[in-house]
Amino acid sequence: MGSAERRERLKIKVRAAIIQTAKDIANKSGWTSVSIRKIADLIEYSPPILYEYFDNKDQLLEAIRQEGFDQLETDFQSIKTHYSNAEKQLIEVARSIWNFAVTQPEVFQVMFNLEGAFCESKQVYSRAMNIKNNPVWEMIAQLRPKSAEAVTKTYYEYWCLTYGFVAITMTTQPSYAFPKAEPLYMEGIRRFIKGIL
8 A cells, every 4th residue: 555545544534533523522512512622632633633624613514414414315315226115215214314313313413503513504405405316306206296396395395394303303302202202203204295195
């Protein structure tokens, strides 16, 4: 392995360590406790080295937000491939979002500016909401094939229902209440899907 390749691998490793440490701090103490200095102390690098990877906390949070949407996008593509029925696909997408929020609440918080994880950038949202090659938009299009405008409107409503329900539950309920809220969430999703058939 050449020195350039070693440097690149080290950069990837350090960047991943920065992101993971930020998530670990947030998981234990909340996003307001996350700072570049605290991350630097924990991974035993000086703060100036971390600034070579992220100019500020906002950039770090944007990277975590992108990671969250990318992970869900991968899940959605897998669901689209695994199930042929669009109704079932949309139910499984909703379940995937719920499970993601339960297992990775600190990432979900960054994705939607919750619990002190404020990230000013809107670029990630623009990419995540883009309907081009979007598996969820395509699932809805199977149920409403005659009108792209109606599909886009329904896609936006589905997005608001799924992510919005989870975000409101996360900000208003203690974590132990999530198992009780899940059936209500899934019932709302099923009702919504039935309403567009």
